[in-house]
Amino acid sequence: MTHVEDELNSQPECWARGAAEATGLRGALPAPGERVAVVGCGTSYFMAQAFAALREESGAGETDAFAASEFPYGRTYDRVLALSRSGTTTEVLDLLGKLKGRTPTTAITADPDTPVMAAADEVAVLDYADERSVVQTRFATTALTLLRAHLGLHTDTIVADARTALAGELPEGLVACGQFTFLGRGWTVGLANEAGLKMREASLSWTEAYPAMEYRHGPISITTSGTATWMFGEAPEGLAEQVRATGGLWIEGRLDPLAELVRAQRLAVAVAVARGLDPDQPRHLTRSVILAP
Numbered sequence: 673m674t675h676v677e678d679e680l681n682s683q684p685e686c687w688a689r690g691a692a693e694a695t696g697l698r699g700a701l702p703a704p705g706e707r708v709a710v711v712g713c714g715t716s717y718f719m720a721q722a723f724a725a726l727r728e729e730s731g732a733g734e735t736d737a738f739a740a741s742e743f744p745y746g747r748t749y750d751r752v753l754a755l756s757r758s759g760t761t762t763e764v765l766d767l768l769g770k771l772k773g774r775t776p777t778t779a780i781t782a783d784p785d786t787p788v789m790a791a792a793d794e795v796a797v798l799d800y801a802d803e804r805s806v807v808q809t810r811f812a813t814t815a816l817t818l819l820r821a822h823l824g825l826h827t828d829t830i831v832a833d834a835r836t837a838l839a840g841e842l843p844e845g846l847v848a849c850g851q852f853t854f855l856g857r858g859w860t861v862g863l864a865n866e867a868g869l870k871m872r873e874a875s876l877s878w879t880e881a882y883p884a885m886e887y888r889h890g891p892i893s894i895t896t897s898g899t900a901t902w903m904f905g906e907a908p909e910g911l912a913e914q915v916r917a918t919g920g921l922w923i924e925g926r927l928d929p930l931a932e933l934v935r936a937q938r939l940a941v942a943v944a945v946a947r948g949l950d951p952d953q954p955r956h957l958t959r960s961v962i963l964a965p
Contacts, residue, residue, distance in 0.1 A: 674952045676805040676874065680937045683810045684834040686801045690814040691831075693796075694821035700778050700794035701822045704732050706750035711740040713763055713961065715808040715869060716755035716815075721862030723753075723819045729858060730823050737862075740764045754779045757803070757811045758960035759786025768792050780818070782811045806957050807873050809937050812866070813930055820930075833931035842935070843923055847942045849900040852877055853891065854936065855884040855911075860904035860929045867902065867936035874951035875943035884908050895920040902936065904929045 694701075702708040708727065710720035717739045724737035738744070740754065740763035752775055756764045759781040768777050768791035779792035782802035789795055801814040820826045852871055856864035861883050868881040882891055885908055887901070895901060897919035903911070904925045915922045925932040944951040 674805070674941065674950070675803070676807045676809060676937075676951050677941055679803045679805055680809040680934060680941070681838055683813055683934055684831050684838070686798075686810045686814040687817040687831050687834060689800060690798060690818040691821035691826045694818055694826070697796050697818070698822065700796055701819070702727070702733065702735075702751050702753060702778075706733050707748070708733060708735045708751050708753060709743065709747070709749045710735060710737045710753045710755070711743055711764065711767060712755035713740050713761050715812045715866055716757065718862045718866040718869065719755055719812050719816045720753075721865065722816055722859045723862075725859035725862065726820065726825065727823060730825065732823055740767045743767050745770065749775055751775070752777045754788070754792060755812075755815055756780070756788055757782045757808055759783045759788035760960045760962055762961060762963040764788065765791050780815045805952050806954055807870065807940075807951060809870075813933065816930065830928045830930060833927040834934050837927055837931040837934040838938070840935075842939055842942060843921070845921060846900055846923065846939060847946050849898055849921060850878065851894065851899040852879045852939075853887070853895070853899070853901045854879065854881045854904065855887055855901065855907070856881070856904040856929070857884050857906070857908075863904045863929050863933050864902075867904070867933055870937055870940040871943065873954045873957060874940035875947060875949060876955065877940075877943055884911060887911065888914070892918065902932075904932050 712720045720737040724735040727735040777792045778794040779788045780796045784797045801811045854864035854867040864881040868879040871877040871879040895918040900921040902923040
């Protein structure tokens with residue numbers, strides 16, 4: 673078993689622990705009514721997108737998400753929340769350094785022995801969700817679970833759905849597809865983006881991700897026999913039928929959307945294996961991007 677397989681299989685336990693820790697970390701996490709920016713890079717940026725949409729949808733306060741390198745310093749926020757598995761990513765550390773003494777900051781990380789511990793004003797450490805694999809799985813989803821629980825949006829059903837996602841077979845014909853499109857609405861757009869990234873990282877697949885209603889505005893033109901379209905959450909009316917009419921494979925997300933992401937992680941590993949690739953050694957990638965001064 674690869675590291676990434678072992679780590680993605682441990683997610684139900686990590687999620688349960690992350691949700692249980694939310695109450696104790698309440699003081700470090702965004703308070704109701706605060707104007708918040710959530711930042712990250714790569715996978716962490718897509719988790720930031722998901723949380724930002726969830727927080728606004730729940731009425732907890734205005735929330736924006738940015739890639740750390742694209743943070744708008746001209747805007748004012750009550751708190752900036754940074755997601756960084758490694759705690760060493762250059763763009764995140766540079767951002768936190770520039771905000772020091774100006775804007776309260778919180779970081780969620782997996783490694784307590786890294787520079788982010790001093791760079792942020794508050795830190796939540798999910799060391800039990802750290803990973804050996806370059807490809808992120810359990811840290812990202814555990815961080816988002818913690819944040820969902822902080823918003824009062826976590827239930828035991830979500831963990832049960834994760835177990836179902838790990839136990840069930842992948843849809844017939846899915847691994848053999850040559851192109852994959854992931855769709856979301858609201859907070860699940862971030863999950864769709866992350867699913868596409870997982871497929872590119874682990875299996876070098878041709879993948880795309882869109883807000884579901886945008887799919888009709890051009891992207892559906894690539895859909896045909898041998899492609900797959902996977903919906904995270906409830907699909908817009910009529911979209912499934914349109915995709916099936918093209919000859920493409922339609923995958924309906926019936927589990928909690930975060931559990932559907934676990935299924936997509938499994939797909940990335942399965943496609944990598946089918947293509948003779950090692951998902952623990954993604955091409956051109958390292959665990960953290962650390963830029964020379």
